[in-house]
Amino acid sequence: QVQLVESGGGLVQAGESLRLSCVGSGHTFRNYAMGWFRQAPGKEREFVAAISWSGGNTLYADSVKGRFTISRDNAKNTVYLQMNSLKPEDTAAYYCSASRNLVVVTTQGAYDYWGQGTQVTVSS
Secondary structure (H helix, E strand, C coil): CCEEEEECCEEEECCCCEEEEEEEECCCHHHCEEEEEEECCCCCCEEEEEECCCCCCEEECCCCCCCEEEEEEHHHCEEEEEECCCCHHHCEEEEEEEECCCCCCCCHHHCCEECCCEEEEEEC
């Protein structure tokens, strides 16, 4: 059984930064590509960022490119999402996910395990 636990969410003002963390357990972390998705109230869950098993390849949604950075530390079984220059439209629940695909993937169906989510609220 794979468990993913996110942390780091909170309430910030527009222009500020947050760093989300996701710790994985119950599996060999480095065997999975990892992703971050988000879901705002009344909207569908959407892709935010993904990173390959080695960290050598990353992919971002256009809406966050240049502001968000995904990274991972396989020794700590942790993936991070550094979010800078936050905007009110970034307000959402953010979910960490793990995919058996070793390369970066953007589709939700390609992810096998999901965390419970952490809330990010950006005020204007």
